[in-house]
Amino acid sequence: MLNKFEEQYLLASVERLEDIKKNINNFPLTQQLIDIKNNIDKTISDIKNINPRLFSYPKEARYLSGKYNSTITE
Numbered sequence: 670m671l672n673k674f675e676e677q678y679l680l681a682s683v684e685r686l687e688d689i690k691k692n693i694n695n696f697p698l699t700q701q702l703i704d705i706k707n708n709i710d711k712t713i714s715d716i717k718n719i720n721p722r723l724f725s726y727p728k729e730a731r732y733l734s735g736k737y738n739s740t741i742t743e
Contacts, residue, residue, distance in 0.1 A: 676723050679716055683724070686713050 671679070690709045693702055717724045 671720055671723075676720065679719060679723060683713055683716055686716075 686709050690706055693706055693709075696702060
């Protein structure tokens with residue numbers, strides 16, 4: 670089981686790889702770049718398979734209510 674820091678590191682790693690993949694699109698596609706993109710996709714998939722639950726949540730948190738109940742009920 671991963672701790673919160675390891676989970677955040679996995680999320681950040683996938684985001685960096687996705688950013689790299691987007692930047693590759695700025696170059697003319699050659700067979701070598703296509704292979705690189707395929708390798709990046711495989712790496713992203715491998716990382717996501719380490720903890721699939723971690724990547725099943727929406728990318729953005731949503732603010733659901735304007736109130737915070739500071740009292741604890743028992």
